[in-house]
Amino acid sequence: MSATTPYLKPGLAKPVAAGDGLDAPYWDGLKEGKLILQRCNSCHKFQWGPEWVCHRCHSFDLGWAETPAEGILYSHQRIWHPVHPALAEQGPYVVALVELPAADNVRIIGNLVGDPMQPLVIGSAVRGVFEHHPDDDPPNTLLQWEVV
Amino acid sequence: MSDRTLRGKVAVAGVAETEYYKWGRSPDPEFKLAIQAILKACENAGVDPRDVDGFSSYSNDRSDASRMSAALGCKQLSFASMQWGGGGGGGSGAVANAAAAIATGQAECVVVFRALAQGQFGRFGQGPRSKVVSGPAAHTLPYGLMSAAHQFAMKVNRYMHDHGVRQEALRAISLAAYHHAQANPRAVMHGRPLDEAKYDESRWIVEPFHLFDCCLENDGAAAMVLVAAERAKDFPHPPCYLLGAVSGSQHRAGATVHNTPEYASSSFPTVAPRLYNMAQVGPSDVDVLQSYENFTGGVMMSIVEHGFCTAEEVNDFLTYENLVAPSGKLPLNTSGGNLAECYMHGLGLNIEAVRQIWGESTSQVPGAEISMVTSGPMVTPVSCCIFGSEATL
Numbered sequence: 001m002s003a004t005t006p007y008l009k010p011g012l013a014k015p016v017a018a019g020d021g022l023d024a025p026y027w028d029g030l031k032e033g034k035l036i037l038q039r040c041n042s043c044h045k046f047q048w049g050p051e052w053v054c055h056r057c058h059s060f061d062l063g064w065a066e067t068p069a070e071g072i073l074y075s076h077q078r079i080w081h082p083v084h085p086a087l088a089e090q091g092p093y094v095v096a097l098v099e100l101p102a103a104d105n106v107r108i109i110g111n112l113v114g115d116p117m118q119p120l121v122i123g124s125a126v127r128g129v130f131e132h133h134p135d136d137d138p139p140n141t142l143l144q145w146e147v148v
Numbered sequence: 149m150s151d152r153t154l155r156g157k158v159a160v161a162g163v164a165e166t167e168y169y170k171w172g173r174s175p176d177p178e179f180k181l182a183i184q185a186i187l188k189a190c191e192n193a194g195v196d197p198r199d200v201d202g203f204s205s206y207s208n209d210r211s212d213a214s215r216m217s218a219a220l221g222c223k224q225l226s227f228a229s230m231q232w233g234g235g236g237g238g239g240s241g242a243v244a245n246a247a248a249a250i251a252t253g254q255a256e257c258v259v260v261f262r263a264l265a266q267g268q269f270g271r272f273g274q275g276p277r278s279k280v281v282s283g284p285a286a287h288t289l290p291y292g293l294m295s296a297a298h299q300f301a302m303k304v305n306r307y308m309h310d311h312g313v314r315q316e317a318l319r320a321i322s323l324a325a326y327h328h329a330q331a332n333p334r335a336v337m338h339g340r341p342l343d344e345a346k347y348d349e350s351r352w353i354v355e356p357f358h359l360f361d362c363c364l365e366n367d368g369a370a371a372m373v374l375v376a377a378e379r380a381k382d383f384p385h386p387p388c389y390l391l392g393a394v395s396g397s398q399h400r401a402g403a404t405v406h407n408t409p410e411y412a413s414s415s416f417p418t419v420a421p422r423l424y425n426m427a428q429v430g431p432s433d434v435d436v437l438q439s440y441e442n443f444t445g446g447v448m449m450s451i452v453e454h455g456f457c458t459a460e461e462v463n464d465f466l467t468y469e470n471l472v473a474p475s476g477k478l479p480l481n482t483s484g485g486n487l488a489e490c491y492m493h494g495l496g497l498n499i500e501a502v503r504q505i506w507g508e509s510t511s512q513v514p515g516a517e518i519s520m521v522t523s524g525p526m527v528t529p530v531s532c533c534i535f536g537s538e539a540t541l
Binding site: 008013014016017019023048051055074075077078085087090092095097106107108109110111122140142 | 273274275276277278279280281282283284286287288289290291292293294295297298301302303305306309351352353354355400403404405406407411412
């Protein structure tokens with residue numbers, strides 16, 4: 001599903017693909033509402049963050065595969081002290097570390113949307129919320145999470 | 149015993165620090181601070197600075213070794229080393245590198261140093277201000293995960309969840325540091341004591357870190373002069389030997405986007421056993437511990453991963469009474485450490501460990517013979533070292 005309003009106030013740095021192209025398919029996928037992660041074409045295992053070689057079998061034949069934006073809350077943090085001017089009026093916000101069982105348990109970072117004071121329970125099932133920023137320069141999409 | 153060891157091969161001749169300032173308050177630029185600390189350490193050792201032939205630092209210290217050697221008129225430069233990795237993970241690693249150079253005959257007299265002037269070069273505790281971000285940071289920064297506290301809080305939350313650790317364990321680490329700082333006139337927090345209520349009422353930076361769980365940010369410099377063990381008795385201080393020093397991290401600790409397999413860790417599981425093996429001591433032999441506090445949660449995990457207690461014993465072991473000198477079971481951060489003495493990227497901890505062996509600490513552990521430092525938990529690489537008195541050789 002997609003978010004109607006951004007979770008954080010505007011003004012933080014916009015994500016762009018790495019200059020060497022290493023993570024470009026990921027960012028392109030998010031813009032299409034898809035979670036696409038790196039997967040080895042030799043041993044068929046996901047790895048994240050992306051790298052130029054498979055850490056398991058050392059194959060350079062690395063591909064990309066879509067995986068469901070469904071995971072488990074592996075850890076979390078409720079952040080209070082703003083360290084960026086854009087967040088001066090934000091108030092507390094939550095960052096989630098989400099484990100993806102369908103993608104060999106790789107982990108991904110996002111915000112946990114909803115009430116920032118909601119109980120944060122490790123092990124909770126979470127699902128992805130695509131937060132599109134088509135009017136940003138450059139346009140980008142963030143992948144947020146909500147408790148199921 | 150294998151020859152492939154640093155045990156007993158290198159000694160500390162002298163240590164020193166500049167005055168420690170709040171961040172941005174140094175009247176002097178960073179390179180001048182480094183010079184001041186190095187000259188003071190040489191004076192402390194009774195060493196002619198011109199005889200220093202090596203420099204070892206970490207965390208991309210900006211005070212270049214060749215410039216330093218030229219500035220001090222050193223007779224020659226034999227060794228110049230920078231430990232990879234950010235934060236304070238390289239503090240004891242820089243000691244290890246310097247010691248390895250001496251032990252293998254590459255250099256005779258190596259200074260380990262670190263200098264910081266954040267007024268000149270910007271603060272650590274602030275997020276980047278760029279318009280766009282790429283690479284690993286693109287996967288965290290747009291979500292507001294952008295400071296050191298943010299980088300580590302989720303490791304500590306996961307660890308506390310897994311092992312039922314209570315906030316009081318983190319608080320005890322902070323209380324002990326502030327207690328020791330009250331005895332240390334060099335400490336930035338000297339004269340500013342902390343108690344349970346003040347800690348509990350302090351604002352959250354990021355849960356589980358209150359304000360007083362977080363290190364300071366400071367300007368200053370610190371330095372340590374190392375020489376071959378054969379010369380240990382040529383200096384004004386009692387002999388202080390390096391018993392071991394190692395660095396590193398566990399399997400794929402550097403996996404990006406928080407994908408380290410052993411996530412809730414201080415990065416010491418494979419490092420600590422190598423230190424004890426080299427030093428030929430165990431945790432029960434350690435008289436006093438200086439454990440790098442970027443955040444108290446990292447100290448907590450470091451203490452477990454170095455075998456001082458199990459994860460399940462943390463709530464009982466990490467108490468104020470156990471952590472204060474001279475009476476505690478494990479006197480911790482006896483200068484006030486990064487929380488309350490000064491954040492010199494942890495090199496102050498190594499200096500304090502040496503002062504414990506010399507009997508010169510402001511919170512002295514009586515008869516301290518084995519004095520240990522753990523540097524920069526939760527980053528990679530981390531490092532640790534053990535100093536010992538003559539009786540430990």
